[in-house]
Amino acid sequence: MVEFTHIHNDRAAMVDISGKGDVAREATASGKIYLRPETLAAIREGTVVKGNVLATARVAATLAVKNTATIIPMCHPIPISSIAVDFTDHEGYIEATVVVKMTGRTGVEMEALTGVSVALLTVWDMVKSAEKDKDGQYPVTRIENIRVVEKKKGK
Template sequence: MMPKFTHIENDRAKMVDISGKGEVVREATAAGKIFLRPETLKAIREGTVMKGNVLATARVAATLAVKNTASIIPMCHPIPISSISVDFTDCEGYIEAVVVVKMTGRTGVEMEALTGVSVALLTVWDMVKSAEKDAAGQYPVTAITDIRVVEKKKGK
């Protein structure tokens, strides 16, 4: 059972004022994993997934998610993205997604990188969900884990 909040001292949502900060080069790398059945991983490798090219679609989805983070996360500033890279590593039992986001501005880009990784992994799940379901319609193997900021850089 979830705890119930009876009183919240400061319930006002507020975007942080970054107007006094200087513009600097910023970069964030985020990563995460999706665990899948061996047969599903093989189908992704061989390009035989019914919905199409899983990783190419996930790469496009991650890019769109990074560019639209401020529309998804309410207190996130819209920022001028300089570059986005999305890579996948085929590991034993899972795929790891890594998203690197760069920009020059007054606020960090870690939320954009985290959003990109999350949407990439969700897109993989969506594209292979029919292969991942068991006879009862459940997902006994499929799991998204370890979404995290791997590295954050500020300045040159």
């Protein structure tokens, strides 16, 4: 059993960014969802029972980016300039990529990561009935490698 050291600092605070100037900022995040070949084919063919999986995941990612500050406590609400959500079909998985841009005093990495996470969770939700085995488990389905691919600050 792993033993954790207790941390007795129960303070939490949003970082003060009032002294920073507005700068153009951009973050790109990506992640993967692994699915059964039959499920990937159904997504490609548009035959998933719940509807258009990637269109729904794109809308969900956009909403997630816009609402990041309401679900991650220490994130600043920021004025998003643009959101791009793309999906790439690979052998055995779909990769989601979210690019978020804004001009302001803080970065947009958390918004991009939140967008990718919610996009992939939405894909899972829309195909979960096809992914379950006879015992109701998900032997193939998994989400991996959610990460910041790149961040840019300035011009």
